[in-house]
Amino acid sequence: MQQTVIDVMLVDDEEDFLEDVSDALLYQKQIPYSLNVVGTACNGEQALEMARELKPEVVVMDLVMPGLDGVQVADILFQELPLIKVLVFSSYLDFKDMQSIVNAGVRGYIVKGNLRELIRGIEKVYNNEPCFPPDVVQSLFKQQFHRQPAPPRQKLSVSWQDLSYREREILSLHQAGHNRQEIARRLGLNISTIKTYFRRIEKKGGLNQSLD
Secondary structure: OOOEEEEEEEEOOOHHHHHHHHHHHHOOOOOOEEEEEEEEEOOHHHHHHHHHHHOOOEEEEOOOOOOOOHHHHHHHHHHHOOOOEEEEEEOOOOHHHHHHHHHOOEEEEEEOOOHHHHHHHHHHHHOOOOEOOHHHHHHHHHHHHHOOOOOOOOOOOOOHHHOOHHHHHHHHHHHOOOOHHHHHHHHOOOHHHHHHHHHHHHHOOOOOOOOO
């Protein structure tokens, strides 16, 4: 019987690591699926472009990357392509950030280095099962118990699809609490360019208040 193929995209800023993981997924015999690596990306911006083009079923992604980080990329993908399942594969583990990771639509979290767990995690998220280590689940429960009511998030008065790729990135960073200088530094743009994008977003009705 022919195996079901899962299209997977890998995102990490270490090219050697991407090659090693690609090979491991290609030749794995652990789960009854064929894992097809449709593409690899080295940073958040490239990951978004490739995901929009390739529409993989699962994105395996590091959290710490140049430019947009894994949480920001996951949040944008959740807005634009909610059928894509994002699985974090990272050595960065800060329990304080777990709630934001889950809120961004991430389906699972595997600590980098354990390829067997990664393969099992791909199977789980593909089948719409959450995949988080027990200590992460415990941390999420603790955060929920001690969480204070959050201020209402700014509502967009324009459809997300009406904004350009770069405008979505800038708006996502702004809503995450970054100011103009921080956004310029993260995206490798000068401050005047960021101001121009801010004005475009405001003209489109991107926020109910000024982006200043």
